[in-house]
Amino acid sequence: MASNFIDEPVDVDDDQFDQWYVDVIKRSGMMDNSPVAGCRVFKPYGYGLWENMQRRLDDRFKETGVENAYFPLFIPESMLAKEAEHIEGFAPEVAWVTMGGNRQLEERLAIRPSSESIICPIFAEWVQSYRDLPILINQWCSVVRWEERPRSFLRTREFLWQEGHTAHATADEAEERALQMIDVYNDFYINELAIPSVMGRKSDSERFAGALRTYTLEAMMRGKKWALQSCTSHNLGDHFGKSFNIQFLAPSGEREFAWNTSWGLSWRAIGAIIMIHGDQSGLQMPPRVAPVQAVVVPIWRTDEAKTQVFEASGQIERALKAAGVRVKVDRDAEHTPGWKFNEWELKGVPVRIEVGPRDVAAGQAVLARRDNRTKEAVPLDGLAGRVQALLDDIHTALFERALDFQRENSAIVRTYDALKERIAANAGFSYIFWDGDPATEEKIKQETKATIRCIPLHENEEEGPDLFTGKPVRGRVLIDRAY
């Protein structure tokens, strides 16, 4: 992994934040550009992070009864077009296959932008009776949306994600599942990625194409303090059940349509990790999903010292592996310790373990935290336990730092002028009282470029005057610009 990063530390000031984001992705070895415009190469270090995220999230899905499956990449145009709102929403960004070998296809095939319209008709074949429900399916795959302005992780033309699809016998059960999954995502973000966010419901204009209701987590990025939709969970109502004829015989003997949900989280979550936890030295990996949780840097001068520190390093490696810590020993002889320190900090490894002749003599190692740069000497006995404790501490510290940042940059706004000012200044989240009128929502979007990110679900019962009409309404909505 060669790096040309030797000039100056990456900058994370507001006005250079976008460039910092591009640089840190490249320099840390997470992702590269590719010969295909808008598509990226997901390199091993980034993919390793994704694998850990997948595992942790997949386990949570399975605990709720979901099974994994896989459905085709291609969707016949006639199927994609069956749910009117769905096709209308996706039409501008669908990539099409029109040739098969040398022959023109009879019907062109969409490369899935999302799989509702291929999975729902298959569900229809699986369901006869209410006893066949619910169906709880997830797939890990990539989808394609022909975005005009790609950004690594946040908006690429092909991206990795998971999409869950369920079918239920009742409307209530579907609503319950949609809410359950947004809770699962929230738990994943907090406890694995150390990322706080605001859980809420999308306004009608921001709702997923074809959905009855869309739930979301909106997290605040550093830099411009814009919002990032971090995942999504839709109650599709019976729109797809009816469009794709998912019918079943209810206990009553009546023929009824199924109720569906779908929910997804993409590698955009990695964009959130980068933009929330990163700093002037580079990435900061959340410890529980970090590809490398601890890196051992042996330090030596003489061959004799080298033998000793390598032996101690191997001992530490074995102890940490036995304790379930993902550890790497950087035995490279080409780079100096200082070079390695910077390189692993750029890559965001939470704990660094320095082992030099002085440490070997004292039967200890030096542990350095990525988040606050503190160092401590720890005896080799019990080192693994200390590392595990540090990883937990760092997780908590990262979460607190992100939560503080979100809180410090959130405010309730009571006049439209104040709102416009905050948005223009990239001041962060603004909460306004809003009566639900789509016209004022559109006005805000046109005049400020900010959108209603969500109508928060919890702790949002206060009453106040609508920003425009002054009529009393219950609950506030979250407004910000978004990536």
Place this chain on the structure above:
RNA sequence: CGGGGAGUGGCGCAGUCUGGUAGCGCACACGGCUGGGGGCCGUGUGGUCGCAGGUUCAAAUCCUGUCUCCCCGACCA
């Protein structure tokens, strides 16, 4: 699609205005000294300047055409 910028060894750039046969840093190879925060010295390898055409004794440099990428905007879970 509109506005701006850029294409020169693997990467990042200078050279273009004022034509004369390509240079710097990093990386890479070898040798040596070094090694607890991106260490140093020496010796080397590697490009014909996005592509096509034109002007000229001579083109990275001037002219015409063309392709690609990046940034801003529009658009967009």
